[in-house]
Structures are given as structure tokens and as C-alpha cells.
Amino acid sequence: MRLLHAFAVLVLGTGTAAANVPCGGDFGAFTRAMEDEAIARGADPQVAARFFDGVRQDPETLEADRRQGVFQLPFVEFSRRLISQNRIERGRQMADRYDQVFDRIESEYGVSRGILLAFWAFETDYGAVQGDFNTVNSLMTLAHDCRRPDLFRPQVFAAIDLYAAGDIDPDTTTGAWAGEIGMVQMLPEDIRDNGVDGDGDGHVRLKESAPDALMSGAAMLRDLGWRPGEPWLQEVDLPQDFDWVQTGIDVERPVAQWASMGVTARTGSLGAGDLPASIVLPQGRNGPAFIAYPNFDVLFEWNESFVYVTTAAYFATRLEGAPVYDAGNPSDGLDDAQMKELQRKLQARGYDVGGVDGILGAGTRNAVQRVQAEMGLPADAWPTEELLNRL
Incomplete structure (x- = not known):
């Protein structure tokens, strides 16, 4: 089991209208109804029949879906668990190995290599551990489950499109428990809509091809609203008499206004004065402090956990040369x-x-x-x- 796929909580696409097939009930009947709906949506009947043949309910998927305890860890402990010197060194090695791919990404999509390297590291340890859940079984199990069925049904129909294109196999394609596939763990709908054939072999295969995975991830971030060439997160120092009620991602002010309130960059300089930004305190006023720019918000479309996104965004800055954050002396959190x-x-x-x-x-x-x-x-x-x- 990879480091994060058992508890990743991605924001699932909802581009397709909610399915008519009710959740729950007999799984076999549900599968047949989903096959009928796929055909009604335009899937080739033979493709749909092969896709759903042999699909089964996976109780381990449901167990993983209910197990989210790691998000209870505070930022400092969580980030120290995920960020190691080995991961930093491996990230720099990968940046060198795929330098031309990252150059192309930064030119075409404006997404910094640090961000993609961070998600690549956290999601699959740079592709080493991509998950062993059968993707179609997991998606069908979660679509059948009545907790969040309308989030997962569109992913089933998108997976049929990927199967028809020869990019996944319902019998052998594996990934995370929530149906994410490949080195940066993208859902079928995101792969279908933003997949890029980065290595030019005529397919979008995020499990085997790092160029495909990285360029597809960049395309998805751009589609989600990534602003090219802008920062995302930066460590700052705050004055002792700072008005703490002004902190939090819901409070936005121009960078110039934060500067006038005494906010200073710990290293380098703050972003452009007219950029909207928020002050983020993952563990309160006595812990690390960051200024978060608009691109930080985009990352919540990849994963909705605050501690995960903040850690990934910070790790991306480390990979691009930022120092270790000042952990401060935050008070203990709650169990x-x-x-x-x-x-x-x-x-x-x-x-x-x-x-x-x-x-x-x-x-x-x-x-x-x-x-x-x-x-x-x-x-x-x-x-x-x-x-x-x-x-």
C-alpha cells in the first residue's frame, strides 16, 4: 500500500449528470443497470459488456473509504512524516531526469515543476507505489455505496471511455482505493478530459509513462484555474501584535496590504503587490506561518484536505530551494x-x-x-x- 493512496480524499469531478440508477440493493442488478445506462449514454454495447464482465464489489475499498485517520495529524507532524531527505533528493533527481518534460510543461501550461514533483512524491513515491486496488471494482463499489454515489458514477462512465481508447483494462488496471490511476493519481474523468500523450506513443497511460502523467497533471491544474508563473505558498514572519482574526484562507487582501500590516517574507520577497493572498497558520499563531496565493486554492481541487495541500505546497517550495520552515512552538492539538x-x-x-x-x-x-x-x-x-x- 502506498503512502497516501489509502487515505487520499480527492475532489471528484461531477461533469456528468447524476446517474438514474439508484444506489444500494443487489450489486449484480446494479451492475446490469449501470451497463444499460452506459449504452444509453452512447457506449458501444460490446465495449460495455466487456467492461462490466467480471466486475465485483470490493469490501476493502469500503474499509479504506471509512479510514481517514491520518488527516487528524497536525501539520508539523504530518509534514515531517511525508517529507524526508530521501524524498527531496529523489525529487531533484527526477527533476534532472525529466528536465525537458518539465521545461515543456512550464512553457505550455505554466505549472511549476515543484508542484508536480510534490504530488508525484506524495501520491506514489515517484511512481513506485501506485496502489493495488482494481480500479473498475473500486469505482463500481463506491458508485453502488450510498454514501457518495453521484461523485463516483461519472468516473465509471469515464473509465469506459478510457477502456474504449485502449488506455486502461478493467481486468488489470489498478490504482488507489478511490479509483485514481497512475503516477500522480488522477481519476478517469480527469484523465479523459485532460490526459496528454506526453511520450508520443498514441496513448495516455499514466501508470507506465512519466511524461504522460506529468503533462496530464499539468493540464488538469491549468483546467482547474492554475495561474501561470505565479507563486502558491511562501513562509512569512508576522509581527507579535498581528490581528489573528485576519488569518485563514477565507480572508484575502492584496499582498501590498499584508506588507503594510508587517508581514515579511522569511526568504526572498513577497509576491506582486496586487496579488490577492491569505495568511495561513496551520497550527496557530505559535507555529509556522505562510502567505497563500491564488494558486494555493487551486490545489484543493486536487485534494480537499487542508493539511495535505499545505504540506504538498510547502514541499514544492522546498524542492525549488526554500529552507525548512520555522516550526515555532505550537501548543498541542486535540486528540x-x-x-x-x-x-x-x-x-x-x-x-x-x-x-x-x-x-x-x-x-x-x-x-x-x-x-x-x-x-x-x-x-x-x-x-x-x-x-x-x-x-
Whole structure:
């Protein structure tokens, strides 16, 4: 099992309208109904029959879908687990090996090599561990499951298109539990819509071809709104009397205004003065501090976990020469039981935390920051035992 594919939570494409086939019930009947719908959507009946022949429900996929505990780790611990000297050195080796591919990507798509190297590293350890879940079985299992069926059904129909093009095989293609395929773990719909034949062999095969995978990832980021030539994340120093309620990805100000408030780059200089940006404190005012530019927001379309995206964005800067962040001295976070208790208490006060799951997601961060401000505490969105006790 690769380092991240068991708990990657990607934002799934929803370009195709929701399927008419109801979720749940007998899996065999569901499979036959999906085959009929695929044909109704234009799939060749023989292709559809071969695609669905032998598909089976995968209980291990469902287990993986329910297992998201790693996102409960705070940023410093999470990033230290994922970023090693070996990964940095391997990243630089890959940058050299595929220098011409990255040059082409930066010229045609404006996506920095650091970003693609970071996702390549975290998703599959530079292609070494791409996942051993049968892709079609996983997609069909999640489409049949009633938790998020409309997110996965479009991926099944996109996978049929890839099969018809000769780019995947329903019997042998494997990947992550959520159906992502290849070195940078893209979903079938993204591969179909943004896949690039980077090595010129007439196919888009993200499992075997690094040029295909890297160029397809870049094309997807551009499609999601990547702004060529602009930064994404940068470590900053903040004054001691900073207004902490101004932090968080929901608060945007021009870089020049942040500079006037005392925000300085730890190394180099801040981005262009008119660029909109946010101040991000992954572990509160006593931990690392970053300024996040518009391209940082785009990365949430690849993965919706705040700690994952922040770590990947930071690692990309490391690969391009940034120093190790100043970890500071953040207070301890809450454990799973405490975080869930906090979320229940916030819900009881009328805050929308996005569900009691023990994960410090965007909804919980926003609620924490608001209640901190109400209580006269430093509103840095980092939950502590003190806050829990006060509630």
C-alpha cells in the first residue's frame, strides 16, 4: 500500500449528470443497470459488456473509504512524516531526469515543476507505489455505496471511455482505493478530459509513462484555474501584535496590504503587490506561518484536505530551494475524542463544522476562529484544550 493512496480524499469531478440508477440493493442488478445506462449514454454495447464482465464489489475499498485517520495529524507532524531527505533528493533527481518534460510543461501550461514533483512524491513515491486496488471494482463499489454515489458514477462512465481508447483494462488496471490511476493519481474523468500523450506513443497511460502523467497533471491544474508563473505558498514572519482574526484562507487582501500590516517574507520577497493572498497558520499563531496565493486554492481541487495541500505546497517550495520552515512552538492539538467533543460543542452553539469526524477541516477551523474571537482569545483557528474547557 502506498503512502497516501489509502487515505487520499480527492475532489471528484461531477461533469456528468447524476446517474438514474439508484444506489444500494443487489450489486449484480446494479451492475446490469449501470451497463444499460452506459449504452444509453452512447457506449458501444460490446465495449460495455466487456467492461462490466467480471466486475465485483470490493469490501476493502469500503474499509479504506471509512479510514481517514491520518488527516487528524497536525501539520508539523504530518509534514515531517511525508517529507524526508530521501524524498527531496529523489525529487531533484527526477527533476534532472525529466528536465525537458518539465521545461515543456512550464512553457505550455505554466505549472511549476515543484508542484508536480510534490504530488508525484506524495501520491506514489515517484511512481513506485501506485496502489493495488482494481480500479473498475473500486469505482463500481463506491458508485453502488450510498454514501457518495453521484461523485463516483461519472468516473465509471469515464473509465469506459478510457477502456474504449485502449488506455486502461478493467481486468488489470489498478490504482488507489478511490479509483485514481497512475503516477500522480488522477481519476478517469480527469484523465479523459485532460490526459496528454506526453511520450508520443498514441496513448495516455499514466501508470507506465512519466511524461504522460506529468503533462496530464499539468493540464488538469491549468483546467482547474492554475495561474501561470505565479507563486502558491511562501513562509512569512508576522509581527507579535498581528490581528489573528485576519488569518485563514477565507480572508484575502492584496499582498501590498499584508506588507503594510508587517508581514515579511522569511526568504526572498513577497509576491506582486496586487496579488490577492491569505495568511495561513496551520497550527496557530505559535507555529509556522505562510502567505497563500491564488494558486494555493487551486490545489484543493486536487485534494480537499487542508493539511495535505499545505504540506504538498510547502514541499514544492522546498524542492525549488526554500529552507525548512520555522516550526515555532505550537501548543498541542486535540486528540480524536477531544476534537469530536469540540465539534459537538461548536455544533450545539450553532456553528457549522461540517460534521463530527475528528478532523480539523475548513468548517471546524472557521468555527474555532469565530468562537475564539467571541471569547476574547487569540483568534488563530487552532483548537486547544483551553478552548475546549472554556466551551
